[in-house]
Amino acid sequence: MTGTPMDETGADAPHVPVLLAEVLDALQPIEGGVFVDGTFGAGGYTRALLAAGARLVVAIDRDPTAIAAGRALEAEMAGRLKLVHGAFSDLDAHAAAAGASPVDGVVLDIGVSSMQLDEAERGFSFRNDGPLDMRMSLDGPSAADVVNAMDGRDIALILKLYGEERQAGRIAKAIVAARAAEPLTRTRDLVRVIEKVLGAKRFGEAHPATRTFQAIRIYVNRELDQLVDALAAAERLLPDGGRLAVVTFHSLEDRIVKRFVQDRSRTVAQGSRHLPEATLPPATFRLIEKGAVEPGEAECARNPRARSAKLRFATRTTATARPLDGQALGLPMFQPSVRRA
Template structure:
């Protein structure tokens, strides 16, 4: 019997009902899907009566794959190849300086994970790439050219990897024999340091792949900039929905919506009351919304998802401090291998 290539699971948008409930898409409304991916949220917004959806993706393959939906929408979908950190500029260029809602689904898409040639997954062998936009330095450039101390810092801050130093030293030792060019090369280094995967535990390469992917794509910086762009774009009553999949992302979104919705100063009751800037958002839910057990059973990728939502007030947008939101303070030496 001939072995068959596994068929990737179909893309299922996470917390879709909850996102639609938060955004309240109205007949004739205009919405931004800052992370188009396979088009799950966009299709749902169009189906709920949105007059226009401006969908953004930095991945050219996602844009190409969305061409059929553009045709199907009858002109209601505007597909933009670009970064969601500039979502306000993309919306304005599309003729919409203000919109009714913004949805962001942060992180790597299931399509990217399922395509071995993109190099995002430690479960499939492929080129060590991980670039969402298909340009700029790749994951292979990071592990083969960066100083070991910088690699360790990336793994620690972006992957929260406790064994960052050991893994970085193992990467440097391995590349001294031959460059790491495949995902399996990096997986083998991680397994050499941490051991093989055990049943019921996360794969030993999980945090390393996450860290390098986030660094290569500037994902957390892009997220901070996207939140600021959404605040600039949304008018009073406009709605924001953000889905995250790991603690670094969720921490940034949580601190942003908490800071922007605060009306009382934090601090000691013994100190004079501090001035609090006018709140730019009002929380829809005080905490994060998590997927149900039924959704997790249908879609295992939903397990770590968190949704945070807010409604824009009339207050003027404010500058954003990424460090205060939890953006890691990464100061790399810019040393190169062998330098």
């Protein structure tokens, strides 16, 4: 998946993998290496790893259209590329099934892909009208199911937790009122409701529907849960010296990745004079860069979708993988009610 921020600026930009040079520097691909691309998308990172001499790349995507589009490349690579239709949260199992061992690196590019945004029929974009869908895997409940069937208080909580939308309550009330007259089935239906509450887009500002669309998309696809599970799977999969590189596009994703690499690389307990020293488990990763790597001005000028991207990466140690607490990483805890407003 070639991730992209959700303000959709530069929506006509080509499908360019963000921070490509920086990701390759983080992974340091070697001739004959084995890699897992957990978010195949348009295949940008996969192609670069193959060009760098990888012996095998296992590329995973939930979206069947992305897998179908990559079959020609898979055939061309004659065994060096194995495409897997599945969730990257199970990347360790997918790698094992594909015979990828040991693995030299894992790359994850989190978020909705450029291809999904640009295809109106997928319903991810508020710029182009289409069915209110947003399902990456094309199955399960859709965005239309969320806005038309969920309790208004639950909708508000989704917008607040997953979109950090300050006007979540007002938007949710407007959605409930609008659907009482007629179901919201198109992206333009939802955009109109939001614009009635927040006003139309102003020049130089993000579209008012940005946070609502982001929140519903994340909820529908369980994106943050999937990310936490993928980080745990990468920890289980990577051997000593294996490298993990993760590109994120908004604060919720980046917060989870940041806390993960900090927690897993910590060697000194964070305590106080009031608490006894804690014994830390052995670090499972070594940080290569303490902070996030961001795209430069030149890349943002070429590809406006890159401007909110952040790359974090680390190297695996010999320590045994351990259970992961998603809530400690900042994973929102949400359980929908059975009520309907």
